[in-house]
Amino acid sequence: MSHEAAGINEHAGTAATVIPQTKQPDGPIIELTQLTKKYGDHIAVNRLNLSIAKGEIFGLLGPNGAGKTTTILMMLGLTEPTSGQAKICGHDPAREALRVKSKVGYLPDDVGFYEDRTALDNLIYTARLNGLSKREAAERAFALLEKTGLSDSAVKKVGAFSRGMRQRLGLADVLIKNPEVIILDEPTLGIDPEGVRELLELISSLSRDEGLTVLLSSHHLHQVQQICDRVGLFVQGKLIAAGDIETLSKALDEDGLIFIEVGVAAAWPGGLLDRLSELEGVKEIRKEGGKTGEAAPGPDVVTVVCDRDLTPQIAETVIGGGAELTYLRRKEYGLDDIYHRYFERKGER
Numbered sequence: 001m002s003h004e005a006a007g008i009n010e011h012a013g014t015a016a017t018v019i020p021q022t023k024q025p026d027g028p029i030i031e032l033t034q035l036t037k038k039y040g041d042h043i044a045v046n047r048l049n050l051s052i053a054k055g056e057i058f059g060l061l062g063p064n065g066a067g068k069t070t071t072i073l074m075m076l077g078l079t080e081p082t083s084g085q086a087k088i089c090g091h092d093p094a095r096e097a098l099r100v101k102s103k104v105g106y107l108p109d110d111v112g113f114y115e116d117r118t119a120l121d122n123l124i125y126t127a128r129l130n131g132l133s134k135r136e137a138a139e140r141a142f143a144l145l146e147k148t149g150l151s152d153s154a155v156k157k158v159g160a161f162s163r164g165m166r167q168r169l170g171l172a173d174v175l176i177k178n179p180e181v182i183i184l185d186e187p188t189l190g191i192d193p194e195g196v197r198e199l200l201e202l203i204s205s206l207s208r209d210e211g212l213t214v215l216l217s218s219h220h221l222h223q224v225q226q227i228c229d230r231v232g233l234f235v236q237g238k239l240i241a242a243g244d245i246e247t248l249s250k251a252l253d254e255d256g257l258i259f260i261e262v263g264v265a266a267a268w269p270g271g272l273l274d275r276l277s278e279l280e281g282v283k284e285i286r287k288e289g290g291k292t293g294e295a296a297p298g299p300d301v302v303t304v305v306c307d308r309d310l311t312p313q314i315a316e317t318v319i320g321g322g323a324e325l326t327y328l329r330r331k332e333y334g335l336d337d338i339y340h341r342y343f344e345r346k347g348e349r
């Protein structure tokens, strides 16, 4: 697959970002076109094109200063683009900030609550600010406390909440106005593993059950990988790649090469690696490390680089050569590999 087809912008420094056209049956709910933000001479966001479908969970990934927050602020109408346009639920946040605000819930990395008031009071307060009647506000607050697993803490003061509870309450708070899109900035920061699991499950169920569109900015690759349908990798104001994990992973198989890890019990019998390297389609045998340079899974595991999937032939050759095959796996990339590999590439340019 070409890099372009996979959504990788080979000319990230000079040309507009290329985003794959994934299936979007309901049409985009977020559409960014050539969106640009300059601070003086510094380009914080550089001609960004991105479209996100209704119900999608999209992860924005990138190092500090990449432009994620600036992008979010432009989407919320909190800062104006220098050029280009954002459309959220059909509205331009630069012109119709209030309309956008009514449809988008934003959860910053640290939500401000009235600490000496209860969770219920805080939610009712937000609901009233959003124009709900007293009765509706209370009903909605109770329903959301239930949904976020906080019913038992409804009358506890927020000041006594753990970080995980605060974030769940934050989610309840942004859901009060029944948004179509929620934007979450590092939602799992400082939460323990069990709290993270619960929060991610909650976010995922909101998208699945209620068709809520979620944009999630995070540094936590594993978490993003668990729940996002697609991710976008941001570097220096540019989206250098976007797609689902599988697509991004395949795009890393440069030149269509396939990497198969093979391990045997004890040491490799003499001549067997030579025989493997003579198989038609084998390009190289790497004795140490996988494709991204990480340590191999064991001392007797090698990586066979092939131009096609030679898994059966490799197994046959190893067994036929008298070795005990203990490990055979076509290498697949996790988001960690993808992320680091894309950044390596960026440095190679």
Ligand SMILES: Nc1ncnc2c1ncn2[C@@H]1O[C@H](COP(=O)(O)OP(=O)(O)OP(=O)(O)O)[C@@H](O)[C@H]1O
Pocket (backbone or CB within 6 Å): 039, 042, 043, 044, 062, 063, 064, 065, 066, 067, 068, 069, 070, 071
């Ligand atoms: N108000 C501002 N004035 C000048 N430069 C700014 C301003 N806001 C952001 N920048 C710069 O724009 C770039 C993008 O910043 P931004 O906060 O959007 O990045 P980020 O990806 O959200 O980073 P982080 O993960 O650290 O939050 C950075 O170089 C930053 O210094």
